[in-house]
Amino acid sequence: MSDHGDHAGHDHADHHHADHDHAGHGHRAEPLAPVEARVAAIETVLIEHGMFDAEMLDGIVENFEHNLGPLNGAKVVARAWVDPEYRKRLLADGTAAIAELGFGGAEGDHMVVVENTPDVHNLVVCTLCSCYPWPTLGLPPTWYKAPAYRSRAVREPRTLLAEMGTPIPDGVEIRVWDSSAEVRYLVLPERPAATEDLSEAELATHVTRDSMIGVERL
Amino acid sequence: MTAPIPDALTSMDGPTALPRDNGELVFAAPWEGRAVALALALVERLDLPWDAFRLRLIDAIADDPERPYYESWAAALEALVLGLELATPDALAKATPTERSPL
Numbered sequence: 001m002s003d004h005g006d007h008a009g010h011d012h013a014d015h016h017h018a019d020h021d022h023a024g025h026g027h028r029a030e031p032l033a034p035v036e037a038r039v040a041a042i043e044t045v046l047i048e049h050g051m052f053d054a055e056m057l058d059g060i061v062e063n064f065e066h067n068l069g070p071l072n073g074a075k076v077v078a079r080a081w082v083d084p085e086y087r088k089r090l091l092a093d094g095t096a097a098i099a100e101l102g103f104g105g106a107e108g109d110h111m112v113v114v115e116n117t118p119d120v121h122n123l124v125v126c127t128l129c130s131c132y133p134w135p136t137l138g139l140p141p142t143w144y145k146a147p148a149y150r151s152r153a154v155r156e157p158r159t160l161l162a163e164m165g166t167p168i169p170d171g172v173e174i175r176v177w178d179s180s181a182e183v184r185y186l187v188l189p190e191r192p193a194a195t196e197d198l199s200e201a202e203l204a205t206h207v208t209r210d211s212m213i214g215v216e217r218l
Numbered sequence: 219m220t221a222p223i224p225d226a227l228t229s230m231d232g233p234t235a236l237p238r239d240n241g242e243l244v245f246a247a248p249w250e251g252r253a254v255a256l257a258l259a260l261v262e263r264l265d266l267p268w269d270a271f272r273l274r275l276i277d278a279i280a281d282d283p284e285r286p287y288y289e290s291w292a293a294a295l296e297a298l299v300l301g302l303e304l305a306t307p308d309a310l311a312k313a314t315p316t317e318r319s320p321l
Binding site: 036051 | 245246247248249251252253254255256258259260263264288289292295296299304305309310311313314315316317318
């Protein structure tokens with residue numbers, strides 16, 4: 001997955017200049033399911049009622065983010081580490097290879113997997129909102145939706161990553177992938193050293209959500 | 219690290235058991251997580267037993283066993299909110315958005 005040109009229309013130049021609104025980004029096109037609208041209405045009414053505030057709900061959801069975790073994605077990564085043929089299929093057609101493991105759905109129907117190597121580190125962002133591969137990574141972290149992350153990931157990824165505790169050596173190229181409603185990216189992290197003896201299931205427990213977004217190296 | 223998922227959630231079994239994949243809880247869309255958070259927050263704020271919600275979830279699933287799990291969850295949440303007179307059907311209808319908020 002070294003050819004950016006494969007994803008014309010989703011690279012930064014096009015994304016920023018041609019699609020700089022949500023309509024172009026594809027979100028308006030996604031229908032709001034009646035049940036989703038109803039849940040939003042219940043939240044609005046209860047907050048107006050003074051029952052709790054949005055921050056309290058955010059806190060609970062944040063708890064889920066940490067504890068419901070990126071578990072499906074971790075299984076995909078572990079399979080790719082132990083099975084070279086699967087890895088090839090995953091990099092060639094992420095959606096199909098992820099579906100082989102039974103994961104997919106509306107928020108993951110066009111997945112592109114980008115591979116970290118000793119020379120290349122990949123970072124995923126959604127510059128315009130918070131497009132995120134739900135079926136593989138679960139709930140998006142709060143910072144993923146923050147304007148600071150969304151802008152700095154593009155403008156100064158090296159500085160941002162260092163601040164997030166992941167300094168990238170100078171010789172390593174950083175590639176930034178801008179997720180959208182049409183394409184969602186998943187980083188295939190490098191397999192950590194000294195894990196030869198681990199089973200696929202054990203390997204999966206080493207894969208973190210942040211490593212599959214690209215803000216952590218394992 | 220944050221607190222673990224409340225036992226009230228993870229200990230539900232039978233038809234009310236949260237959807238799992240290989241033993242792990244999964245949400246297919248953001249609103250599902252939001253609906254779970256709303257139920258937890260409401261029960262906690264009103265100091266209700268978890269059964270106040272759980273029994274309505276059982277009813278909601280029995281009402282329409284073919285319906286996706288979290289749609290039943292949302293129906294149970296709505297029934298609880300209406301039952302506690304925290305909202306009227308009218309107020310909910312007025313507050314229902316027609317499109318997703320940007321974030």
